[in-house]
Amino acid sequence: MIKAEPKIVGLLIAFLVIGGVIGYLGGWLAGTPSQGQTHLVTEKTTVTQTHVVTEKTTVTLGSGQTVFQTVEKTVTVTTTVGAATPTHTPLAGDIVIDGSSTVYPITEAAAEEFMKLHPGVKITVGISGTGGGFKRFVVGETDINDASRPITKSEAEAAQKNGIEWIEVPIAIDGLAVVVNRQNDWVTCLTISDLKKIWEPNSTVTMWSDIRPEWPKAKIVLYGPGPDSGTFDYFTERVVGKAKSSRTDYVASEDDNVLVAGVEAEKYALGYFGYAYYPHAADKIRVVPIRDDKVAGAECVAPTDETVRTYKYPLSRPLFIYVNKKAWNEKPWLKEFVIFYVEKGESLVKKVGYASLPSEYYRIAAALLKAGFLDKLYTISIVPEWRNAGPR
Amino acid sequence: MGYPILTEIRRSRVRLKKVLDRLLPVILSIAVFLAVAILASLLLTVIISGGHRLSWNLITNYPSANPNEAGMRSAILGSIYTVGLSTLICIPISMATAIYLVEYSRGGKLSSILSYNISNLAGVPSIIFGVVGLGFLAYWLGMGRTIITGAFTLAILTLPLVTVTSVEALKAIPDDLRHGAYALGATTFQVVRYVVLPRALPMMLTGGILGISRALGEAAPILVVSGLIFIREDPTSLFSKFTVIPLQLYNWISRPQQAFIELSSAGIIILLLVLLILNGIVIGLRYFLIKRAGQL
Numbered sequence: 001m002i003k004a005e006p007k008i009v010g011l012l013i014a015f016l017v018i019g020g021v022i023g024y025l026g027g028w029l030a031g032t033p034s035q036g037q038t039h040l041v042t043e044k045t046t047v048t049q050t051h052v053v054t055e056k057t058t059v060t061l062g063s064g065q066t067v068f069q070t071v072e073k074t075v076t077v078t079t080t081v082g083a084a085t086p087t088h089t090p091l092a093g094d095i096v097i098d099g100s101s102t103v104y105p106i107t108e109a110a111a112e113e114f115m116k117l118h119p120g121v122k123i124t125v126g127i128s129g130t131g132g133g134f135k136r137f138v139v140g141e142t143d144i145n146d147a148s149r150p151i152t153k154s155e156a157e158a159a160q161k162n163g164i165e166w167i168e169v170p171i172a173i174d175g176l177a178v179v180v181n182r183q184n185d186w187v188t189c190l191t192i193s194d195l196k197k198i199w200e201p202n203s204t205v206t207m208w209s210d211i212r213p214e215w216p217k218a219k220i221v222l223y224g225p226g227p228d229s230g231t232f233d234y235f236t237e238r239v240v241g242k243a244k245s246s247r248t249d250y251v252a253s254e255d256d257n258v259l260v261a262g263v264e265a266e267k268y269a270l271g272y273f274g275y276a277y278y279p280h281a282a283d284k285i286r287v288v289p290i291r292d293d294k295v296a297g298a299e300c301v302a303p304t305d306e307t308v309r310t311y312k313y314p315l316s317r318p319l320f321i322y323v324n325k326k327a328w329n330e331k332p333w334l335k336e337f338v339i340f341y342v343e344k345g346e347s348l349v350k351k352v353g354y355a356s357l358p359s360e361y362y363r364i365a366a367a368l369l370k371a372g373f374l375d376k377l378y379t380i381s382i383v384p385e386w387r388n389a390g391p392r
Numbered sequence: 393m394g395y396p397i398l399t400e401i402r403r404s405r406v407r408l409k410k411v412l413d414r415l416l417p418v419i420l421s422i423a424v425f426l427a428v429a430i431l432a433s434l435l436l437t438v439i440i441s442g443g444h445r446l447s448w449n450l451i452t453n454y455p456s457a458n459p460n461e462a463g464m465r466s467a468i469l470g471s472i473y474t475v476g477l478s479t480l481i482c483i484p485i486s487m488a489t490a491i492y493l494v495e496y497s498r499g500g501k502l503s504s505i506l507s508y509n510i511s512n513l514a515g516v517p518s519i520i521f522g523v524v525g526l527g528f529l530a531y532w533l534g535m536g537r538t539i540i541t542g543a544f545t546l547a548i549l550t551l552p553l554v555t556v557t558s559v560e561a562l563k564a565i566p567d568d569l570r571h572g573a574y575a576l577g578a579t580t581f582q583v584v585r586y587v588v589l590p591r592a593l594p595m596m597l598t599g600g601i602l603g604i605s606r607a608l609g610e611a612a613p614i615l616v617v618s619g620l621i622f623i624r625e626d627p628t629s630l631f632s633k634f635t636v637i638p639l640q641l642y643n644w645i646s647r648p649q650q651a652f653i654e655l656s657s658a659g660i661i662i663l664l665l666v667l668l669i670l671n672g673i674v675i676g677l678r679y680f681l682i683k684r685a686g687q688l
Contacts, residue, residue, distance in 0.1 A: 098619060105647065108622050109457035115624055124633055125622035127643060132619075255646045257653075280648035352457055353648065 091333040092120030099126070099133030099146030100230050101254075102274055103319050105352040106171060107146050110341040113348070117340075121333045130230030131155075134322075140164050143327040143334055147320045148174065148230030148274075150378075152243060165325035167374045169342060169365065170381040172349040172356055175275035175308040176235050176315040179260075179285045183267045186215050189300035191293040192314060195239045198222070198270070203247045208268060216268070222250035223259045223271030231274050234317050260284055275303050276354050290314050309355045318381065319354070325374070342366045357381050442657025450658055454624040455640065459651035462644075464659055466623040470539070470634035471666060473627055474614075475607045477543035479670075482550050483600045489551075490558030490596070495584050507559060514552035521549040522613030530617060537618050540630040545617050546610065550603035557599025561592040590685050597678040601671050608667050611638035637663045 097107055104127050111123040128136065130147045137145035138159040151159075151168070159166065178195065180187055186208070198205045198220070208215040225231045227244060237243040253259055256277040263269040264284045278287055289300040292314035307313040321341070327334050341348070343366040349356040356362075361381050368377065453463025489510075497503040525545030526537075535541045565588050573583045620635045621643045627634050637659065644656035 097622075101643070101646070104621070104643070105457060108455065111622060112456050112624070122625055123622070124620050126619035127615075127621055128619040256648065257646065277648040280650070 090120050091118045091336055093122070093331055093333045095121060095123045095144065095331070095334055095337055096142045097123065097125045097144040097146065098128050098136055098142045099144075099322075100130040100148040100319070101127040102130075102148040102174060102230060102276070103146035103171065103321065106319070106348055106354060107144075107321065107341075109348045109352055110337075110344065113344065114337050114340050118333065118336070121337065123337070129228045130233065131228060137166070137322060137324065138162055138164055140324065140326070143324050143331070144338070145322040147322055149234040149237070149243075149317065150320065151322060152233075167323040167325055167328060167338075167369075167377075169321050169323060169338065169369075169377055170318045170357060170361075171321055171341070171345055172319045172354045173309055173311075173316055174319055174354060175303045175313050176231065176238075176272050176317065177275045177278040177303055178270070178272045178288045178290060178315070179263050179278070179281075180271075180288055181263055181267050181269050182284070182286050184286065187288055189289045189291055191291045192239060193293050195290075196241070199224075199236070199246055200240045201245050201247055218268045221262075221266045221269045222247075223262045223269060224250050224252060225256075225259070225273060226252040226254050229254055231272075235272060235315070238315060238317070256281075275308055278303065279353070305355050309357070318378070328374075339366055339369050342369060438657045438660045442654050442659070442661060445651075445654045445658035446661060450655070450662060455622050459649065459655055462652075462655060464637060464640045464662065466626065467635050467637045467640040468662065468666060469626055470542075470623075471608060471636045471638075471663075472670070473539050474542040474546055474634060474636060475604060475670060477539070477630075478546035478550065478607050479600060479604055479674075481543060481547040482554055482603055483596075485547070486551050486554040486558050486599070486603075487596055489555050490562055491584055491589075493555075494559055494562040495580060495588065507556075510552050510555050514556060517612075518549055518610050519612040519616060521545055522616030524548065525613060525617045536631065537620075537633065538631045539627055539634045542614055542617050542634060542636070543630075545613050546607040549610065549613060550607050553606060554596075554599040554603040557602060558592075558596045561595035561599070562588060564595065565591050590681075594678045594682045594685060597674055597681065601674050601678075604670050604674065605667060608663070608670065609638060611636070611642050614639055615642075637666065 095111075097111070104125060107125050111125055115121060115123060125146075126133070130145075130149055133142065133145040134147070134151060134155045136142045138155055139162055151166070178190060194211055197203065197211065199222075205211060206219060207217055208220050209217045210220075224235070224246075227246075232246070233243045236246045240246060251259075251262055253262075256273045259271050259273050260277070260281045263271045264281075287302060289302040290313065291300045292298045298314070301307050301313045303313045303315070308316045321338070323334070323338055328338070342362055345362040345365075346356045346359050364380055365377050368374075368380075449461065450463050451468060452465055453461055454465055455467075456462040493503050493507055522545060525541055525548070529535050529541045529544050530537050535544075569587050569591075570583050573587045578587075614636045618634055618636075618639070620633055621639060623633060623635055625632075641656045641659045641663065644652045644659065647653070
């Protein structure tokens with residue numbers, strides 16, 4: 001019986017050695033797949049391009065006559081090209097995208113259309129969740145992260161530590177729909193404070209009557225997304241005031257179908273999920289209008305495409321893509337993809353059933369990105385008179 | 393006959409036994425009916441909701457935002473690659489483990505500790521294996537989030553299940569056969585090679601079938617190891633990125649549009665077909681082995 005021992009130890013060591021060899025062999029064989037292969041030309045060439053730019057200047061004369069003054073300018077652009085120039089060779093390369101499953105359908109549509117135009121570009125999109133995606137993004141593993149909330153402070157610090165810079169591009173707007181059962185006839189409006197009272201950690205609300213005394217003395221059953229989703233992060237930050245701080249005695253699911261089915265079946269249920277899902281379930285559940293009681297004179301607003309888009313609805317939230325700045329500079333095909341994404345943004349967003357930002361935004365943002373202005377795109381996605389721009 | 397009360401008791405017992413004898417097949421057939429009915433209703437639901445979405449597009453197209461064009465070609469290929477490879481890794485290792493446990497160290501303390509732990513391992517949630525695959529295989533060993541990582545993760549996941557079945561298969565071979573061979577002067581290797589293995593192999597492969605079925609249906613560990621859904625190219629090597637059918641279905645079913653939910657039902661039918669094909673290969677192999685074992 002004792003003699004069995006050396007055999008087993010030997011077996012274990014053999015497994016470890018074999019595993020190690022296979023692993024290292026794998027790593028060696030895999031090498032660096034994306035960077036090395038795309039640039040086949042290594043010598044540097046200097047290309048001098050001469051453009052004749054015709055500039056039309058409009059001069060208005062005192063008499064009201066308009067005269068076009070044509071000035072011809074010769075602009076010489078000297079570009080030092082390291083390798084394959086994007087203008088001369090078809091785009092080819094890898095783009096690695098991961099992140100929120102809420103943003104995934106838009107990115108999927110964008111990637112699909114872009115790959116139809118540029119078959120050489122290989123795009124892969126994952127759904128690790130906003131937080132899970134950021135964990136990979138901040139170590140430089142991915143080029144783009146889909147995010148259903150802004151990057152958090154700790155994620156930003158981790159990125160800085162690893163020398164990762166990013167470009168934040170708002171892509172669409174989603175809201176958080178708060179829903180109840182269709183038989184629920186007492187709730188006509190909830191305030192942000194009500195929601196806070198219900199959802200904060202150690203909440204004392206167990207009955208509907210704990211919110212308003214005139215509401216039924218029945219146990220409230222709560223439904224919401226699980227703690228890995230950006231929807232959860234955003235709701236807790238916006239309502240409770242601190243991201244990821246929520247009561248835990250609720251039914252959590254990442255699948256909105258489960259939440260809808262729960263609220264549909266339970267008379268005393270209350271739940272929340274992404275607004276993009278609501279129109280498809282509108283006949284099964286009822287959405288509750290929300291009033292932001294921190295803003296004086298605010299009214300109860302039900303989420304509709306219009307109120308969500310204009311941030312009139314208090315629980316509107318922007319959806320983003322985060323682009324790795326280093327990859328943006330080094331991969332011409334990535335730059336092209338992001339600009340394509342933003343330019344086509346409005347139609348893509350509508351195609352997959354989300355609320356889009358105003359069309360001017362997509363035009364301006366695409367132009368700015370093309371011109372190399374990469375920061376603070378978020379500020380132009382908000383129109384000044386919009387009351388509520390979410391927690392920023 | 394002197395105690396009428398005893399006779400009475402005996403009579404009533406006999407009656408009870410007769411009633412039980414009649415009743416038992418009914419109870420058993422109800423159980424069979426329930427199992428079949430549940431399976432049939434599941435299949436029926438899937439076919440009714442997704443049957444009309446079945447098309448070649450679903451097999452030959454890459455994922456798309458347009459439900460009419462969307463397919464799961466990359467997912468099907470990824471599933472076949474990872475599950476096939478994981479079976480090739482898992483069956484030999486688990487067979488070797490089982491042979492060692494049963495034939496070489498039977499009755500040993502270590503062997504019983506090991507087999508106890510292997511049985512326990514079979515109950516570990518699959519996501520744990522995904523985390524192991526990501527941390528150990530993908531990052532520590534540097535294999536990356538590739539097909540081979542997925543295959544090894546699935547292999548580790550199914551290893552306990554297949555090993556336990558293989559151990560049972562070996563134990564089912566009567567000791568008389570072994571003793572007879574030993575009495576003729578055979579070595580342990582010869583006993584295993586010529587007496588035990590040919591008879592145990594068919595049942596060991598049943599373990600392989602269970603392993604394949606489990607591996608093919610797993611979404612959680614692959615979500616951790618790969619996390620990808622959208623891939624528009626076929627895997628070209630063991631170090632390609634990949635996705636699998638359950639992940640694609642998970643993504644479709646959690647979308648709001650009715651069309652995608654129907655599409656996921658159609659996808660489940662495809663998943664079952666792939667499962668049938670993969671299992672069919674092993675069942676064919678088992679049939680061949682049973683025939684050969686019969687000729688021994």
